[in-house]
Amino acid sequence: MKNSRALIMLAMAMVAGLAAVVFASKWLIHTSSSAVTPVAVAIDDVNLGQPLNTNLVRTVNWPTGSVPPGSFTDTKSLEGRVVRTSLARGEPVLESKLAPIGTKGGLSAVIDKGDRAITVRVNDVVGVAGFALPGNYVDVIVNTQAPGGNDQQSISKIVLERILVLAVAQQVSRDDTQPKVVNAVTLQVSPEQAEKLDLARSVGTLSLVLRNQIDGDKLKTAGATKLTLLGAPPAPPPAPAKPARVHYAAGKPPVKRDCVGVLSGVAGSLECF
Structure with missing residues (x-):
């Protein structure tokens, strides 16, 4: 009798324990499923301008x-959305990193609304030794002849400030920090800046000046000329004063006159004129 009661109590305890385990597992599954949300991430590195x-x-x-x-x-x-910034492996895909719906892939997808892309020819010196990389900001300097008639002189002037580099050659990735010497750089400019840049490269030579990425200050400069570079030349010494010439009035020569003798009756006279 006592053994049967013990077996019954043991069986009830096992059933209660099993029920507790089942209910606990269901609660944990429900809690864990409600605590996470599916999020789309990149499987591998995705380059700027690439469709997903x-x-x-x-x-x-x-x-x-x-x-x-x-x-x-x-x-x-x-599907088909174009990324405006590079995505790293495992990085969440956010709406702020995508171009508007309907945008096709390529460089045009990363140009800000209202801006334009223009390419300028550079070399290892003009291109800041290859350190002007996509995502950096540069100032544009033009060296030309200052207007002023026949006595024109060379002038270097910053014509555009804080211009975004979109691409160097055919590379648009902003993750690479290694300098690359190329012969062309594509810049993002406004329509007015595009006109200035096109005129500047036709009237003189261009140089790019690399600037800090977080420096947004814009400064007005008058440009550098030979006079501002070397200083104004010293004024020539005054010429010695020349002695004044004294003019002496010469005696007037006698005026020559013609005379005619006039005989009137027995009287005569001499008329001169």
Whole structure:
């Protein structure tokens, strides 16, 4: 009798324990599933201007409380979208990093609305020894002849400030920091800046000046000329004063006159004129 009661109590304890395990596992599964959200991330590195497809992105479980704003939960909604900035492997795909819907791939996808892209020819000196890379900012200097008639002189003047480098040669990636000496640089400019840059390269030679990426100050300069570079030449010494000439009035020569004798009766006279 006592053994049967012990067996019954043991069986009830085992059933209660099994039920507790089942309910606990269900609760943990429900809690864990509700604490994560699927987020689309890049499978591999994605270059700037590259269209996305299902082979480049996948979804991973992300803690619900730390899901990045603008993320995507479905990879199909990213089909054909073009990235405006490079994506690293495992990085979430955000709306702020994508070009507008309908944008085709390529460099045009990364140009800001209202701006233009223009390419200028450079060399190892003009291109800052290859350190002007995509994503950097440069100033543009033109060296030309200052207007001023026949006595023109050379002048170097900053004509454009804080211009974004979109590409060097055919490279648009902004992740590479190694300098590259190229013969062409593509810049992002406004329409007015594009006109100035096109005129500047036709009237003189261009140079690019690399600037700090977080430096947004714009300074007005008068330009550098030979006079400002070397200083004004010393004034020539005054010429010695010449003695004044004294003019002496010479005696007037006698005026020659013609005379005629006039006889009137027995009287005569001499008329001169």
